[in-house]
Amino acid sequence: MRERPYIMSKARRGGAKAAALCAAVISVIAQAQTPADHILTRVSAEMAAPKPEAKLQAAQRVVPGDVLIYTVEVRNAGQYAVESAVVVQPVPNHMMYLASSAVGPGVDVDYSVDGGRSFDKPENLKSPNGTARAAPAEYTHIRWQLRNRLKPNSIAYVRFRAQVK
Numbered sequence: 001m002r003e004r005p006y007i008m009s010k011a012r013r014g015g016a017k018a019a020a021l022c023a024a025v026i027s028v029i030a031q032a033q034t035p036a037d038h039i040l041t042r043v044s045a046e047m048a049a050p051k052p053e054a055k056l057q058a059a060q061r062v063v064p065g066d067v068l069i070y071t072v073e074v075r076n077a078g079q080y081a082v083e084s085a086v087v088v089q090p091v092p093n094h095m096m097y098l099a100s101s102a103v104g105p106g107v108d109v110d111y112s113v114d115g116g117r118s119f120d121k122p123e124n125l126k127s128p129n130g131t132a133r134a135a136p137a138e139y140t141h142i143r144w145q146l147r148n149r150l151k152p153n154s155i156a157y158v159r160f161r162a163q164v165k
Contacts, residue, residue: 038076038077038078039074039075039076039077039078039082039085039150040074040075040077041072041073041074041075041087042072042073042075043070043071043072043073043089044058044070044071044073045058045059045068045069045070045071046058046059046068046069046071047059047062047066047067047068047069048066048067048068048069048161056069062164063164064164064165065163065164066163066164067098067161067162067163067164068095068161068162068163068164069159069160069161070089070092070159070160070161070162071157071158071159072087072089072144072157072158072159073155073156073157074087074146074150074155074156074157074158075153075154075155076150076151076152076153076154076155077153078152079152080152081149081150081151081152082149082150083149084145084146084147085145085146085150085156086143086144086145086146087143087144087146087158088116088141088142088143089141089142089143089144089158089160090116090140090141091139091140091141091142091160091162092162094164094165095162095163095164095165096136096137096162096163096165097111097136097137097139097142097160097161097162098136098160098161098162098163099122099136100136101159101160101161101162102142102144102158102159102160103158103159103160104144104146104156104157104158104159105156105157106146106147106148107144107145107146107147107158108144108145108147109142109143109144109145110142110143110145111125111134111136111139111141111142111143112139112140112141112142112143113125113126113127113128113134113138113139113140114128114140115140115141116140116141119141119143122134122136125139142160144158
């Protein structure tokens with residue numbers, strides 16, 4: 001089964017394998033505050049540019065050690081604003097999350113080491129074996145909570161970096 005990002009609103013919370021690594025465009029209709037709300041997400045993966053001034057390029061072929069930048073576009077296609085939208089994105093298989101790279105304007109970021117069942121700040125996460133603080137390479141999911149309302153027909157972008165194992 002292919003892992004996909006999912007999103008929920010505050011009210012409803014309750015050489016290398018390129019095909020698996022390069023996030024082909026994925027769209028998901030999500031649960032939001034009211035039945036009329038529709039949150040769509042689209043995920044893309046691009047190669048990290050070797051120089052800061054260089055443009056990102058679509059990740060078509062990757063090898064171990066390559067760094068990809070994953071961008072999640074969050075679009076409110078509904079007719080009502082969504083309060084406190086939450087976006088959860090799995091770290092793709094064969095990838096390692098790179099520390100402190102999950103970003104987005106006006107977001108709070110948490111992580112999971114247990115397949116997305118629970119989330120917390122990095123300083124509170126325990127390694128799956130329970131003996132030490134979890135390393136970023138052990139993160140399985142990233143969760144962004146938008147602090148601002150996502151108005152109708154608005155888009156928010158969140159990103160993270162991961163390295164091919």
